[in-house]
Amino acid sequence: MSLSAWLELLASGLITGGVYALVAIGLNLQYGLMRILNISHGEFLMLGAFATWWAQAQLGISPLVMLPVSFLLLMGVGLVVHRLCFRRLAATSPNVDVFEARSLMIGFGLMFFVQNFALLLWGGDLRGYDYLTDPVVIGGAQFSGNRLLVFGCALLFSLALIALLRFTLLGKGVRALMQSPTGAQLVGIDTRRLHPLMFGIGLGLSGVAGCLLSMTYAITPSMGEPYTVTALIVITLGGFGSMTGSLLGGLLLGVVEALGMHFMSPSLKMLLSYGVFIAVLLTRPNGLFKR
Amino acid sequence: MTDRGLLGRDVLVLLALTGWGLALPHYASEFVVSLGLTCLMYVTLSTSWSLFCGSTRYLSLATSAFFGLGAYASALGLERQLPWASVIVIGAAIAVGVAIVMGAAVLHLRGTYFAVLTFGMTELIRHALAYFEKQVSGTVGRVLTTVPEGATVYLTVLALAVLALATSIVVRRSRFGLAMSGIGADEQRAQTLGVNTRLVKLAGFAITAGFAGAAGAAMAVRWTYIDPQTVFNPFIGFQTVLIALIGGAATLWGPLIAAIVFSLLAETLRLQLPQLYMMALGLLLILSVLYLPGGLASLRWQTVTGWWRGAGARLARGALAWRVRGAGRG
Amino acid sequence: MAECLLEACDVTVRFGGLIAVDNVSASFEAGELAGIIGPNGAGKTTFFNAISGVIAPTSGRLIASGRDLTGQRPHAYARHGIARTFQTPRVFAEMTVAANVAFGLKFAGRGRPAPWLLRDADGILELIGLADRAAMPAAGITPSQQRLLEIGMALATRPRLLLLDEVAAGLTESELESMAQLIRRIRSELDLAVVWIEHAVTTLLRHVERVLVLHQGRKIADGPPAVVVRDAEVIEAYLGDEMVETGPTGPTAHDGRAPAGAHA
Numbered sequence: 001m002s003l004s005a006w007l008e009l010l011a012s013g014l015i016t017g018g019v020y021a022l023v024a025i026g027l028n029l030q031y032g033l034m035r036i037l038n039i040s041h042g043e044f045l046m047l048g049a050f051a052t053w054w055a056q057a058q059l060g061i062s063p064l065v066m067l068p069v070s071f072l073l074l075m076g077v078g079l080v081v082h083r084l085c086f087r088r089l090a091a092t093s094p095n096v097d098v099f100e101a102r103s104l105m106i107g108f109g110l111m112f113f114v115q116n117f118a119l120l121l122w123g124g125d126l127r128g129y130d131y132l133t134d135p136v137v138i139g140g141a142q143f144s145g146n147r148l149l150v151f152g153c154a155l156l157f158s159l160a161l162i163a164l165l166r167f168t169l170l171g172k173g174v175r176a177l178m179q180s181p182t183g184a185q186l187v188g189i190d191t192r193r194l195h196p197l198m199f200g201i202g203l204g205l206s207g208v209a210g211c212l213l214s215m216t217y218a219i220t221p222s223m224g225e226p227y228t229v230t231a232l233i234v235i236t237l238g239g240f241g242s243m244t245g246s247l248l249g250g251l252l253l254g255v256v257e258a259l260g261m262h263f264m265s266p267s268l269k270m271l272l273s274y275g276v277f278i279a280v281l282l283t284r285p286n287g288l289f290k291r
Numbered sequence: 292m293t294d295r296g297l298l299g300r301d302v303l304v305l306l307a308l309t310g311w312g313l314a315l316p317h318y319a320s321e322f323v324v325s326l327g328l329t330c331l332m333y334v335t336l337s338t339s340w341s342l343f344c345g346s347t348r349y350l351s352l353a354t355s356a357f358f359g360l361g362a363y364a365s366a367l368g369l370e371r372q373l374p375w376a377s378v379i380v381i382g383a384a385i386a387v388g389v390a391i392v393m394g395a396a397v398l399h400l401r402g403t404y405f406a407v408l409t410f411g412m413t414e415l416i417r418h419a420l421a422y423f424e425k426q427v428s429g430t431v432g433r434v435l436t437t438v439p440e441g442a443t444v445y446l447t448v449l450a451l452a453v454l455a456l457a458t459s460i461v462v463r464r465s466r467f468g469l470a471m472s473g474i475g476a477d478e479q480r481a482q483t484l485g486v487n488t489r490l491v492k493l494a495g496f497a498i499t500a501g502f503a504g505a506a507g508a509a510m511a512v513r514w515t516y517i518d519p520q521t522v523f524n525p526f527i528g529f530q531t532v533l534i535a536l537i538g539g540a541a542t543l544w545g546p547l548i549a550a551i552v553f554s555l556l557a558e559t560l561r562l563q564l565p566q567l568y569m570m571a572l573g574l575l576l577i578l579s580v581l582y583l584p585g586g587l588a589s590l591r592w593q594t595v596t597g598w599w600r601g602a603g604a605r606l607a608r609g610a611l612a613w614r615v616r617g618a619g620r621g
Numbered sequence: 622m623a624e625c626l627l628e629a630c631d632v633t634v635r636f637g638g639l640i641a642v643d644n645v646s647a648s649f650e651a652g653e654l655a656g657i658i659g660p661n662g663a664g665k666t667t668f669f670n671a672i673s674g675v676i677a678p679t680s681g682r683l684i685a686s687g688r689d690l691t692g693q694r695p696h697a698y699a700r701h702g703i704a705r706t707f708q709t710p711r712v713f714a715e716m717t718v719a720a721n722v723a724f725g726l727k728f729a730g731r732g733r734p735a736p737w738l739l740r741d742a743d744g745i746l747e748l749i750g751l752a753d754r755a756a757m758p759a760a761g762i763t764p765s766q767q768r769l770l771e772i773g774m775a776l777a778t779r780p781r782l783l784l785l786d787e788v789a790a791g792l793t794e795s796e797l798e799s800m801a802q803l804i805r806r807i808r809s810e811l812d813l814a815v816v817w818i819e820h821a822v823t824t825l826l827r828h829v830e831r832v833l834v835l836h837q838g839r840k841i842a843d844g845p846p847a848v849v850v851r852d853a854e855v856i857e858a859y860l861g862d863e864m865v866e867t868g869p870t871g872p873t874a875h876d877g878r879a880p881a882g883a884h885a
Contacts, residue, residue: 037403088581094714100403101350105536105580108529112573116566229414232407271422274415281408282396466727473724476713482695483673483705485729485778489694 008142009258015147017254018154019209023227024234024246025158026205032178032241033198035100036086039107041231042224043114044203048074048210049219050122056129063131066211067153074207078200081110086199111225118221126218146215157208161201162243174198178241233277294464301460301543305453312449316442328445328513330554331452332506336527337535337546338455339502342462343495344532345540346471348402353393353409355528356416357386357500361507362522363420366433369512375439379447379508386504387497389416394496398489410525417523424519432518439512447509455502459543471495475541533572537579539586549587623650624686626782626814627672627703632681634664634671634838641667643838644681649782649816654808656825656846657818659835660858665818666708668835669784673705674698686781699729704780708787710767712774714760718751719743721759721770725777733779736811742777749773749803765796769803776807783807785817789824797821801828826850834858 023045030036048070055061055069085106093099132145165171173194176184185191209227213219234253238245253273260269312331316324336354344351361382368378397408424430462468470491473481482488511517530553538549553572560568579586627649634642642664649655657665670676672683674695682691685701704725713721723742730739738748746752749769754762759770768788775783785804789797805828808815819825826832826846834842834849836858842849849855 037407085577085581092581092584097402098348101348101406102580102584104350104403104406105532106577108533109573109576109580112529112533112569112576114573116569116573120566120570232411265422268422270418271415274411274418277411278408278415281400281404281411469724469727472716473713476715477711479675479695480707480711480713480774481724481728483675483699484725484774485696485699485731487694487696 009262010255011143012147013255013258014251015143015151015254016258017251018151018158019213019250020227020230020234020254021158021247021250022154022205022209022212024231024238024250025161025243026202026209027228027231028235028238028241028243028246029161029198029202029205031235032243033174034086034090034195035096036103036199037100037107038110038202039104039228039232040110040114040224041107041203041206042226042228043111043118044074044077044224045206045210045213045227046118046219046221046224047077047114048207049214049223050118050127050210050221051207052211052214053127053129053219056131057127063129063211063215064149067208070207070211071157071204074210075200075204077207078203079196081203082196082199085110087196090195111228115221115224122221124221126220128214128218131215144216150212150216153212154209157205158243158247161205162247165243170194230273233273236277236280298460298464304544305456305460308456309449309453312452316445324441324445326554326558328448329558330551331445331448332510333531333534333550333554334452334547335448335455335502335506336531337538337550338452338459338543339499340531341535341538341540341542341546342455342459343471343492343499345535345542345546346468346475347492347495348475349398349492349496350402350406350532351409351496351499352406352525352528352532353390353413353500354503354531355523355525356409356413357390357503358507358510358527359417359420359519359523360386360389361504361509362511362517363433364504365508365511366435366517368508369435369437370433372437375443375447379505382508383501383505386500386507390497390500391493394493398492398496413523413525413528417519420523421519432516432521434516435512435514438515444509444512448506451502451505451509456543456547458498463543467491467494530572533576535586537575537586542586545586623652625650626686628682628684629668629672630682630684632668632671632678632683634667634676635679640838642671642678645835645838645840646681647833647840647843649814651781651814652808652812653814653831654805654829655814655816655831655833656829657816657833657835658820658822658825662837663835664838665835666786667838669705669786669818672698673703673784696729699725699778699780700733702733702779702781703784704729704775704778704782705784706768706771706775706786706788708790710764710771712759712767712770715758717756718759718762718770719746719755722746722773722777725774726779729778729780735779738811739776739779745773745776748776748807765792768792768800772803772807776811780813782814782816785815787818787820789819789821797824804828 023041027038027041030038030041051070051073052063052066055066056063061069086103089099089102089106093102132149134145135142136145136148137143138148163171165175173184173189176187176189177191177194181191210219210224213223217223230253234249235246237253238247238249256276257269257273260272264272312327315327319327336358340351340354343349364382364385365378368381373381393409393412397405397412400408421431424432462471470481470486470488473484473486474488474491478488507522511522514521534549534553535546537553538547539545556571557568560571625648629645629647631644631646632642633640633644645664645668657668659665667676671678674690674693674697677692682689684690685698685703688701690697690701713724716724719742722745726742726745738744743752743755746755749772751762751766751769751773754766759767762770772783772785772788788804789800792800801824804815804817807813817825817829829846831844832842832846832849833840834852834855836854841854841858842852
């Protein structure tokens with residue numbers, strides 16, 4: 001295989017990986033901070049994709065404009081969902097393990113609810129639109145413009161969140177809460193505001209990922225679930241609670257998948273993904289990158 | 292009610308249900324019998340799921356895996372002209388075998404990890420089987436040609452449901468059931484009091500798997516064509532879990548009642564408004580986890596009056612706050 | 622020579638880079654009443670975790686009544702007559718008090734020789750003084766009653782060796798006395814060995830016959846209380862700790878007050 005073909009394969013993997021990373025970071029934020037394993041995460045990605053498509057098809061709004069809009073929209077949804085579902089749960093659960101188990105179940109309920117809501121509204125047919133499909137040539141390899149945009153934005157949002165967590169006061173508060181919930185509250189960090197906000201941001205990132213995906217792929221109400229699963233695999237690889245781990249893990253998984261799909265059949269690829277997932281969970285439950 | 296009295300009540304209800312189940316095909320339409328069959332399948336699945344997962348609080352999402360394995364065992368067995376009874380037993384046995392292997396690997400992990408892992412393993416098995424079928428057998432799905440009569444299938448599933456309920460009745464009163472409750476309450480504490488938790492969990496998980504495998508083997512003949520997508524459909528596992536949780540996973544009759552209610556709902560709604568049914572299912576699960584974590588079976592008159600009073604108190608507080616604000620202004 | 626119920630040989634427990642228990646050796650004989658003390662972080666509870674099977678030691682051996690139980694899980698220890706309580710009472714919250722006690726009887730306690738006091742759940746409830754609370758859910762009784770329930774649950778396994786982890790913490794003066802009386806009664810009437818970790822050192826030293834002192838994971842003393850409190854290393858370990866009054870007169874009943882000259 002020629003060098004440029006290798007690079008194209010690698011780059012293709014990185015592009016997919018970028019989206020994986022974005023979704024995973026959102027999920028990780030929710031789990032690492034609040035121990036909410038939101039198994040319906042992918043459904044909100046799907047909502048973001050549909051919102052973008054709908055805005056573009058009905059109102060003629062450019063998907064680029066929909067990027068921040070879908071973030072804010074899904075963030076709002078996240079605030080509502082947290083207020084309605086998880087806040088009461090936190091108050092009534094006797095301990096963390098029970099809370100985790102119950103939030104997992106709520107996640108299931110949400111998954112059913114949101115996915116079928118979308119099915120009801122928009123039907124099961126594949127939808128899509130064309131945006132920036134003209135190819136761009138970089139170093140001998142060809143990419144369509146929209147895929148480059150997807151990668152760029154995914155990376156941008158991921159890094160923005162990591163920077164937020166590392167450099168801002170808000171971010172430091174979040175990280176403190178992750179490390180020691182009681183200790184953080186003792187010094188005045190307010191979980192009642194921070195939890196819904198971070199939950200919302202997590203969903204917002206998911207919405208952005210959906211918006212980005214809608215530019216390059218067809219959308220359907222069932223598109224979310226595979227991304228939830230992939231995000232789960234990524235946060236397992238990268239470590240629960242580690243955002244940088246999710247970024248690296250996502251990119252890595254994207255590349256591994258691209259290579260796998262090229263050299264093996266697609267069904268073997270799924271087998272491989274799950275196999276890796278289970279192996280990591282069993283042998284290094286704290287993730288590959290966490291020390 | 293004394294413990295003896297409760298046992299008597301449970302056995303009586305079980306006998307009544309058995310009788311009703313046996314009588315159903317003789318006076319009801321084919322549609323109703325088909326409905327009954329689905330219902331009995333979910334009774335089997337959710338009762339056996341609750342037996343283990345309800346008391347130990349280990350949420351297994353592997354039901355679809357065991358069901359599918361049983362279905363495939365059935366298909367392969369029928370192809371080889373094996374008798375019906377052994378097909379069911381083989382389906383159960385394969386499921387139990389896989390459960391023991393799976394369980395040995397993952398049962399030492401706590402709640403969320405366990406749930407996610409069983410889900411991952413289910414998908415792994417599904418994809419592995421799909422790959423195997425394509426590469427080795429050269430097929431995507433299988434057609435079932437020699438199938439037993441509808442009546443045989445119905446009676447088999449009825450027997451499985453009754454067996455599952457009977458097992459649940461017996462286990463709840465046994466030391467094994469107490470051990471599982473202890474594990475659910477505080478696993479480490481139970482260990483220090485002498486419970487061999489690893490063995491108990493493996494046994495419970497294996498029982499759940501056995502019933503799911505047997506159910507899958509029996510139900511496979513309903514579809515004349517099976518492929519991994521259909522029989523390993525995660526929805527079967529999800530619905531089982533939903534039914535058990537909404538009905539009350541730690542109780543005996545909760546899953547049964549919920550299974551009946553949901554089968555009825557499913558058949559009536561699913562044809563016209565399938566999405567609405569699923570949305571209702573999701574919403575019901577959320578509501579029950581938030582307000583009734585013990586499931587419908589834990590619903591007591593005090594709980595309902597408690598909500599009523601709570602809502603009333605909130606209204607009263609709101610009205611008072613309104614009045615105070617008004618008085619301040621005036 | 623009394624029967625050796627548990628022998629810990631060079632037990633080390635390591636968590637990553639942290640050594641919580643460092644080469645501790647000790648043996649406990651039938652019928653003795655021993656205490657384990659040490660400043661915070663000395664590894665006392667970790668040691669208990671190791672000798673009850675909750676944690677597998679990184680190295681070393683644990684032999685119970687001649688059988689090597691190293692690396693086995695807690696239920697094996699329970700079935701060999703080693704019972705323990707937890708520092709924070711871990712009761713089965715939704716079961717009744719009686720059911721909590723009966724639990725141990727049905728598992729580790731089954732088939733073990735049963736002394737009269739431990740004949741059944743009612744007997745044990747009477748012993749620990751919770752007979753009138755038998756039908757209440759365990760979550761509904763007071764924390765000090767839960768402490769007693771913890772002991773009852775441990776006794777239900779009909780042990781030969783009872784490990785008590787800080788059962789006196791937070792009790793009032795009179796509650797402390799009745800707890801101590803209960804422990805002495807358990808030891809003598811049931812022919813049990815009791816090993817008692819306590820932070821309220823002065824109380825402990827009044828009642829036990831033998832004291833082990835742990836400091837930073839190592840055992841630095843092991844002997845009768847009068848001798849141990851004069852040990853130089855023990856005094857140094859506790860310097861700055863308010864718990865023990867030092868000096869030529871030995872421990873007196875100055876509970877928790879800082880002795881003159883020692884800094885807080």
